[in-house]
Amino acid sequence: MSDDIKYEYKSVQTMRGLENRSIAKTQKEGAWELVGQTQGTLRTTLNFRRVKPETLLSKAWDVFRGLGPGKQRAVAAAVAVILLLSAVGIGIAASHSKGDTSAENTVATSTKSGTVNETPTRSSTPTPSGKIDQVITAENNKELAALLKVGDYCDASMAQFAARYQDQKIEFDGSIANMQKHEKYDTRYDILLGPGDAGPNTGVGPAFKYDNVNMFDLNLTGTNPPSYVSEGDKFRFTAKVGTYNPKQCLFFLTPISTRLR
Template sequence: MDNQIETPMRPVRSAVHSGWVRSVDVRLETKLIEDVIHAQRPDPSYTAPRPPRRVPPEAHENTFYADLANCEPAVGANNTSVHQAKGAPDKGSGNRMSGNIKYEYKSVQTMRGLENRSIEKAQNEGGWELVDQAQGTLRTTLNFRRVKPETFLSKAWDAFRGLAPAKQRSLAAAVAVLLVLAAVGIGIAAAHDKGDPKAQNSATKSTGSATVNETPITSPTPTPSPSLTPSEETEPIITAENNKELAALLNLGDNCDPSMAQFAAKYQDQKIEFDGSIENMQKHEKYDTRYDILLGPGDAGPNTGVGPAFKYDNVNMFDLNLTGMNIPSSVSTGAKFRFTAKVGAYNPKQCLFFLTPVSTTVR
């Protein structure tokens, strides 16, 4: 040990004195070692903390659903519970479990801001339940579902599937025998009708009376239908394939070329059709749902550099009459369509060629 007892600084005069000093040092070292050992012994009154009890995942899950079942459920927009305990049947479903309910679905598009009216209408008229909704720039897509009504055939099929395999085979064989017997009966009845003498006599009498009373019948002379005027006939649609002037117009490098005014005056109110894209799109004055749309031929969108600057003035999305596959919920700059429109006026000061939309096909 490092601890030492300081002794007075005096010389040891005999062997007895030196032995006494060594015995005192040994006793002190022994005392210090016992104190250290005693300090390292555990306290008998001390209790070590127990490790946390491991709970299996199933216990957590059961606890969660038990607590959730005791809570008051949150009610959604259509009075349906937002949370539902696992494995519990839906309200109003009778003895059917939620996993066995069959639904039918439908989607409805409505303008933004009118979602609540569409949801209320679907709930009141058809009992549809809102599943989710996707908001676009102008329109919102509402997805509904409702329990598919059970028919006689569906109930019969469910009952058939619930039978044992042996009973299913027996029932299928019996139905097949009944179908064969019905077919045979129909064939016999048809053959009997063909060979009935009364039917043959009535047929001969009718033919005889027809020969006796046979008189020449003159067919009525067809009256000529009034010819349609050119305005009543279907107007042909002008395209770049059947009109050279429109083909040249769509490839002009200057949207202020004088030929545009000549084309507008010549084909006023006639329909033209071309592949193009949206160059620009702005709100019309202070309206939120009406727009001024600038169109251009080709697929370049805002980078279009050829053809007239076609313009739809003060139109909404319904005026575009979108058709085709995968109709978008909104329209934006750069979108590509096949435009069908009526020729309007040409403004040489603004170099704008005004059109009236007829249809807009997605491509």
């Protein structure tokens, strides 16, 4: 019986450190089972499969394949006749519809008596609440509070928040989810941050990223600040909002200060 099971497959690429979140996200989309993964320097390829869902068409095809050659020819001929009759019916209906539309257009043109001048409504882009130099926190901004709790790090709210608050300062409690040496420099790093204290197991909020930074860029502060950071370390991050990459689902930030908690 197991030999008759048909599967469909898909591969998902994700950044190093986001494997758990990508697996959970894909599995939520519909019974996908992780069957393997290939880890690269910066990205990991996740391979999934799931039982291929049966459709009416696939069931009909299986029945058709089980018929003898003579019955297959008879069924094919009947289907061809049905398709021909359907095409003729559609053509006749389209012809009538075109005639009715032409008549309606003629009546509309003849009854038009003047031109109405309307003043177009000017659209405006909403401006962020507060001053540009205000530090945005979950306590003073509902949008950031909601963003830090979103379950899907590819959610549309990421791009909306980045566009609305670009170059403004945000501050939040978080931890380092992943840390990799930059591909070109030994003393610079690509660092993934997550809201909360879960570190590599972070499952909510954006996938914040510091791209190509060194330890001095982090501006480590607090009582006895460390000279180096590692995965799982907990900090109060202050950063400037950058851009959001929807293909990678990465939310870029520029570090301002990193205070040990």
